[in-house]
Amino acid sequence: MQIINYAYLCCCNGNINQKKRRSAQKMLQKLQQLIPFExxxxxxRVVLLPAGxxxxxxxxxxxxxxxxxxxxxxxxxxxxxxxxGQAVASIESFWNGKPSEVAIETVEPSVLKVFKKADIQAxxxxxxxxxxxxxxxxxxxxxxxxxxxxxRIKDSxxxxxxxxxxxxxxxxxxxxxxxxxxxxxxxxxxxSRIRSRK
Amino acid sequence: MQIINYAYLCCCNGNINQKKRRSAQKMLQKLQQLIPFExxxxxxRVVLLPAGxxxxxxxxxxxxxxxxxxxxxxxxxxxxxxxxGQAVASIESFWNGKPSEVAIETVEPSVLKVFKKADIQAxxxxxxxxxxxxxxxxxxxxxxxxxxxxxRIKDSxxxxxxxxxxxxxxxxxxxxxxxxxxxxxxxxxxxSRIRSRK
DNA sequence: TCAAAACGATAACATTTGTTAATAAGTCAC
DNA sequence: GTGACTTATTAACAAATGTTATCGTTTTGA
Numbered sequence: 001m002q003i004i005n006y007a008y009l010c011c012c013n014g015n016i017n018q019k020k021r022r023s024a025q026k027m028l029q030k031l032q033q034l035i036p037f038e039x040x041x042x043x044x045r046v047v048l049l050p051a052g053x054x055x056x057x058x059x060x061x062x063x064x065x066x067x068x069x070x071x072x073x074x075x076x077x078x079x080x081x082x083x084x085g086q087a088v089a090s091i092e093s094f095w096n097g098k099p100s101e102v103a104i105e106t107v108e109p110s111v112l113k114v115f116k117k118a119d120i121q122a123x124x125x126x127x128x129x130x131x132x133x134x135x136x137x138x139x140x141x142x143x144x145x146x147x148x149x150x151x152r153i154k155d156s157x158x159x160x161x162x163x164x165x166x167x168x169x170x171x172x173x174x175x176x177x178x179x180x181x182x183x184x185x186x187x188x189x190x191x192s193r194i195r196s197r198k
Numbered sequence: 199m200q201i202i203n204y205a206y207l208c209c210c211n212g213n214i215n216q217k218k219r220r221s222a223q224k225m226l227q228k229l230q231q232l233i234p235f236e237x238x239x240x241x242x243r244v245v246l247l248p249a250g251x252x253x254x255x256x257x258x259x260x261x262x263x264x265x266x267x268x269x270x271x272x273x274x275x276x277x278x279x280x281x282x283g284q285a286v287a288s289i290e291s292f293w294n295g296k297p298s299e300v301a302i303e304t305v306e307p308s309v310l311k312v313f314k315k316a317d318i319q320a321x322x323x324x325x326x327x328x329x330x331x332x333x334x335x336x337x338x339x340x341x342x343x344x345x346x347x348x349x350r351i352k353d354s355x356x357x358x359x360x361x362x363x364x365x366x367x368x369x370x371x372x373x374x375x376x377x378x379x380x381x382x383x384x385x386x387x388x389x390s391r392i393r394s395r396k
Numbered sequence: 397t398c399a400a401a402a403c404g405a406t407a408a409c410a411t412t413t414g415t416t417a418a419t420a421a422g423t424c425a426c
Numbered sequence: 427g428t429g430a431c432t433t434a435t436t437a438a439c440a441a442a443t444g445t446t447a448t449c450g451t452t453t454t455g456a
Contacts (some may be wrong), residue, residue, distance in 0.1 A: 387446095
């Protein structure tokens with residue numbers, strides 16, 4: 001059971017539906033009794049993990065809104081958003097111990113539960129079946145990025161905005177437009193135009 | 199050792215450098231002594247796995263050139279190319295047993311070694327340490343898609359073409375231009391223009 | 397070998413997005 | 427509250443790409 005928990009802890013980021021999110025939250029509640037964590041309240045626009053730093057924590061979002069981003073040619077690009085009930089880490093950095101290519105920061109003031117890598121590792125060592133855990137985690141993350149990838153290359157920015165509006169209206173309503181634009185791969189000006197032409 | 203082999207069998211797709219490819223090929227040679235396979239010679243434009251079908255094979259490319267693609271709004275979009283010495287499967291379908299979102303087909307006439315899922319599973323069952331194997335496989339695939347994803351959202355089509363020309367000139371030389379265009383996310387007409395203006 | 401198909405270049409025009417700038421409304425911190 | 431900053435809209439123009447079509451050339455497959 002803990003195996004699934006951990007898979008969810010690290011996997012349930014990305015745009016997931018209500019059912020999946022509730023399921024993941026249940027799992028994460030149990031997990032919080034197994035691995036120690038520290039609660040942390042932060043304001044908006046606080047950088048939790050700067051690009052270039054090695055990730056040593058997983059952030060569970062009690063309340064608030066986070067985003068994963070990077071800067072290329074002076075442009076700020078948003079990769080994903082994360083909401084309450086989800087868990088976030090710069091996964092490649094977290095597992096490799098390499099500097100993160102992406103930054104993680106708050107969009108809104110947030111309350112987080114911070115799990116340290118050392119504590120997670122200690123837990124995994126006590127549970128040898130964690131081999132399956134890691135596989136599930138890595139696999140789910142792969143699927144997540146795969147779908148993000150496909151959505152970017154399949155559709156025009158305009159179509160992607162419309163799909164987002166249909167499927168995740170709460171995202172569109174809540175996320176500042178210039179972040180949404182960088183997530184859609186366009187400029188804020190262009191997003192404003194798309195919105196205005198119906 | 200077999201663990202790493204299998205990881206490579208499934209991971210060494212994507213644009214990898216010469217060193218990595220040689221290493222992977224060595225691994226795959228050993229692997230061919232462990233898991234039964236069938237050799238298959240096919241012409242160009244042969245669909246090995248149609249979109250919608252469940253993947254039950256991994257294709258090792260003895261010679262030739264394959265591509266992974268899907269059709270959206272009547273447009274044919276190339277996700278990745280695969281060359282000799284690489285192994286290919288529609289990974290999500292292969293592991294989930296779900297219908298594949300993508301098709302796999304030959305670009306050039308190719309000679310393939312076909313490993314059946316049942317044979318791979320039988321091998322994994324005989325080697326309980328395969329837990330690590332699957333993790334490595336899934337993780338590597340994730341990194342692969344992650345970087346494909348980042349390259350798509352970071353750079354303009356023109357910049358991506360130039361980078362491809364610098365890093366993988368053999369790809370540009372060998373792959374028909376209209377496939378390259380769909381890989382870069384543009385029309386053949388637009389690629390032709392980019393090439394002509396320098 | 398030869399007809400059909402595939403491929404790539406080019407042109408003309410439409411559409412979309414980027415860029416820069418001005419403006420107005422909203423928010424935050426003091 | 428108030429001034430500074432942030433955010434979103436709109437306009438005008440530039441740049442890039444899409445769309446459609448034509449035209450040689452090459453390749454393919456029978």
